[in-house]
Amino acid sequence: MVFEELLRQRAAREQRRDRMVRTGRQIVVLGLFICLLGLLYSLYKVMGSAIDDVQSGWPVIGSILPGSDDLRMPPVLDIVGGIFEEPRGTDEPFWSIVGKEAAFTLREAAVGFAAGVVVGLGIAIVLTTSGRLERALVPHVIASQTIPLIAIAPIIVIWGRKSFDFLPFEWQDWMSVSIIATYLTFFPVTINGLRGLQSPRPENLELMDSYAARWGQTLWRLRLPASLPYLFSAFKIAATASVVGAIVGEISAGVKGGLGRRVLLEAQRYTTGPERLYIAVLGAAALGIFVFAAISSIEYALVGRKGRETVT
Amino acid sequence: MSDTQGSMDAHRLAVEIRGGSKIFNLGRHNEVKALTDIDLDIGQGEFVTLIGPSGCGKSTLLRLIAALIDTTEGTVLVNGKTADAARLDRDYSMVFQRAGLFEWRNVSRNIELPLELMGWKAADRRQRSAEMLELVKLDEFARHHPAELSGGMQQRVAIARAMSFHPKLLLMDEPFGALDEMTREHMQHELLRIWSETRITVVFVTHSIAEAVFLSTKVVVMSPRPGRIAAVVDNDLGERTEATRDDPAYFANITAVREALRGGH
Numbered sequence: 121m122v123f124e125e126l127l128r129q130r131a132a133r134e135q136r137r138d139r140m141v142r143t144g145r146q147i148v149v150l151g152l153f154i155c156l157l158g159l160l161y162s163l164y165k166v167m168g169s170a171i172d173d174v175q176s177g178w179p180v181i182g183s184i185l186p187g188s189d190d191l192r193m194p195p196v197l198d199i200v201g202g203i204f205e206e207p208r209g210t211d212e213p214f215w216s217i218v219g220k221e222a223a224f225t226l227r228e229a230a231v232g233f234a235a236g237v238v239v240g241l242g243i244a245i246v247l248t249t250s251g252r253l254e255r256a257l258v259p260h261v262i263a264s265q266t267i268p269l270i271a272i273a274p275i276i277v278i279w280g281r282k283s284f285d286f287l288p289f290e291w292q293d294w295m296s297v298s299i300i301a302t303y304l305t306f307f308p309v310t311i312n313g314l315r316g317l318q319s320p321r322p323e324n325l326e327l328m329d330s331y332a333a334r335w336g337q338t339l340w341r342l343r344l345p346a347s348l349p350y351l352f353s354a355f356k357i358a359a360t361a362s363v364v365g366a367i368v369g370e371i372s373a374g375v376k377g378g379l380g381r382r383v384l385l386e387a388q389r390y391t392t393g394p395e396r397l398y399i400a401v402l403g404a405a406a407l408g409i410f411v412f413a414a415i416s417s418i419e420y421a422l423v424g425r426k427g428r429e430t431v432t
Numbered sequence: 433m434s435d436t437q438g439s440m441d442a443h444r445l446a447v448e449i450r451g452g453s454k455i456f457n458l459g460r461h462n463e464v465k466a467l468t469d470i471d472l473d474i475g476q477g478e479f480v481t482l483i484g485p486s487g488c489g490k491s492t493l494l495r496l497i498a499a500l501i502d503t504t505e506g507t508v509l510v511n512g513k514t515a516d517a518a519r520l521d522r523d524y525s526m527v528f529q530r531a532g533l534f535e536w537r538n539v540s541r542n543i544e545l546p547l548e549l550m551g552w553k554a555a556d557r558r559q560r561s562a563e564m565l566e567l568v569k570l571d572e573f574a575r576h577h578p579a580e581l582s583g584g585m586q587q588r589v590a591i592a593r594a595m596s597f598h599p600k601l602l603l604m605d606e607p608f609g610a611l612d613e614m615t616r617e618h619m620q621h622e623l624l625r626i627w628s629e630t631r632i633t634v635v636f637v638t639h640s641i642a643e644a645v646f647l648s649t650k651v652v653v654m655s656p657r658p659g660r661i662a663a664v665v666d667n668d669l670g671e672r673t674e675a676t677r678d679d680p681a682y683f684a685n686i687t688a689v690r691e692a693l694r695g696g697h
Contacts, residue, residue, distance in 0.1 A: 321532065324534075326495075329500055330500060331550075332519055332522055341534075
């Protein structure tokens with residue numbers, strides 16, 4: 121008994137260590153990847169500068185490929201420096217401003233993602249009840265994604281301002297952006313969720329029938345757990361899509377306070393600080409990576425079967 | 433579940449089928465006559481095997497008893513009730529060829545599944561699942577996951593799950609079909625031990641003549657196109673031991689079943 125307890129403790133320790141090693145490795149890989157990107161960027165820039173200065177050497181860049189002067193491609197060190205600089209008219213470093221705006225966008229995206237998961241899974245569950253319903257409605261679900269986001273964003277914002285008076289709280293513009301994110305999010309959840317909910321083998325469904333299980337019991341104890349692997353791959357797509365939806369939504373609906381607005385602003389005053397646009401875009405990318413990693417770690421905790429050996 | 437209920441059930445047949453037939457896709461171009469004119473009585477505590485070549489409707493017959501599909505004609509009674517009423521009363525339990533354990537649940541929680549569906553309290557479930565694990569001799573594996581067990585062990589868990597709520601009738605659809613010969617013989621002994629300990633009624637589908645004769649008190653021989661009962665071979669070999677497999681009476685009954693299978697063609 122004592123021996124078994126020790127074995128169990130060792131296994132738990134190994135699992136914790138595995139997870140730490142995994143996370144550490146991912147951070148190192150990400151860091152190396154960023155360095156590599158910076159290196160390639162600089163290399164291209166150096167090769168491009170050669171023709172700008174000497175009119176010789178690398179004829180491809182500048183004629184066929186875009187040129188690389190400091191306005192078009194601010195030096196990596198300018199970009200890194202810009203992160204810590206306080207833009208004119210503020211007493212706050214730029215990373216802190218972008219960070220707050222990223223948090224604002226994250227809230228829009230997170231609310232939109234959550235709503236998209238609820239709506240998407242709801243539709244998938246309803247469609248699971250009947251094959252006829254599935255055949256009738258899935259084309260409409262697909263068609264919904266062909267409507268350009270930029271076209272519906274302003275409509276949703278106007279609806280939000282004018283028509284949502286019946287709600288118990290005051291409607292704010294960022295909530296409209298969340299709806300736009302929802303619109304992108306629900307789709308992969310519905311499609312993958314449907315596949316996952318239909319994934320149990322016939323004999324497992326027969327088993328539930330033989331136990332006289334109610335529909336809801338089969339859903340909760342068989343269909344949903346069986347669909348988790350499918351759902352998590354949808355969640356990863358949906359989470360990054362919700363960030364894209366939030367940023368595009370902010371830009372096209374003119375909502376202030378988030379990364380979308382920041383990208384628009386820095387594009388407008390690009391000539392006075394091109395590195396700030398790059399930083400804003402990098403911030404958006406970091407936000408996307410962050411939500412992806414967050415979903416991945418929830419998946420790992422919920423359905424990860426690492427450290428368990430399959431007996432063959 | 434009072435005692436009077438139990439003694440009343442003892443007088444009823446476990447399964448009673450009269451004029452049972454099943455046609456799939458009735459009236460369409462792909463119509464299939466799976467079963468015709470099935471009359472079958474199975475008494476309480478019997479161990480009946482259904483044997484026949486592929487396509488003879490033995491699995492269909494099992495599913496009619498389970499009320500997983502409806503009869504096209506005829507009646508199926510289980511413990512004196514319609515098959516569907518028996519299903520809703522959880523009178524029976526099924527074991528399939530594939531163990532069909534839920535991979536996200538450990539062994540103990542797999543066994544608790546039917547008890548959960550029936551609304552048992554957690555402590556009672558845990559206790560019953562421990563008893564069942566003892567019955568199938570897997571008590572050390574309660575917290576393992578299905579992927580960590582061999583095929584034979586998984587099938588034992590499936591049997592434990594099926595027996596967990598003490599159903600009166602066990603319906604088994606080629607449960608040992610995917611196992612190797614040695615594991616299969618071992619599982620046959622285990623099943624007979626469980627059967628003699630619990631005196632549950634068993635209906636067992638197989639396509640192995642030796643398995644049918646070794647296990648059952650009655651062998652129902654079926655033939656295909658359309659699926660029907662060709663013969664019923666009484667198979668009274670007394671208590672089974674390793675020696676039974678060398679018993680002349682065992683071989684005589686194997687021959688009888690083989691001839692009945694040939695006659696059906």
